Amino acid sequence: MDAIDEARRVPVLMYHRIGAVGNAWEQKYCVAPERFREHVRAIARRGFRPCSLGAFTAWLGGDAPLPEKSILLTFDDGFLGVYEHAFPVLRDLGWPFTVFLVSGLLGQTDAWTVESNPAGRTYPLLGEREITEMQRAGVSFQSHTRTHPDLTGLDDAALEAELVGSKRDLEALLGAPVDCLAYPFGRLDDRVANAARAAGYCAAFSVQPGFNRPGTDPFRIRRLDVFGSDSPAALARKMTFGTNNGSMLTAVRYYVSRMPA
């Protein structure tokens, strides 16, 4: 690979639910299926290409180059809508993606959102049948703990049970190593990051926005939050500028900051 074509910074996109958007609160964490297809077309048209989780972590560790404009696609929580609406689209393109599962709630619902969603609604999560089918098609499944707690609020024993337990549950189900974690609510501190390492994970994903670079702390991988309200152009700006703010103003500020004084 030509040195000039190597990625120096890679954005990780974080989606949650794909499906019908019920209210303004849900629009933050849910992308409608048609909007998701628009996002995929925008990613393709602008020359971005999703890489596999393994290629990403190797690149982060400085072990292997990635092509310029590589991105990583992730879906938190393991909603059934990912199987129904995102999987067919991404499978047809041969694009790799990663789903972070709440191992104690497979086939159940996202009960942890019931208090924050003004409508009090919950949504179905992937069950073993869908997970197995997607795994056979190459989808990567990793841990989002057992019950989706704020890990920073747990005592050491409960923290270990969430981290080790989820890894064990999923490895038994998948028959494959599970060595990446997404912190629920993106909540972490040094104790949580150290516990993740001690539990046997090799990398963990935060919700801190920004780009990743070789040498980025593998237990504080940055991600860009993709909202249901993001137009394709806004998504493209997020990937280009490494920010959660996809407004035009972000682009203007970026270029102004680079202008000679």
Ligand SMILES: [Zn+2]
């Ligand atoms: Zn989550």
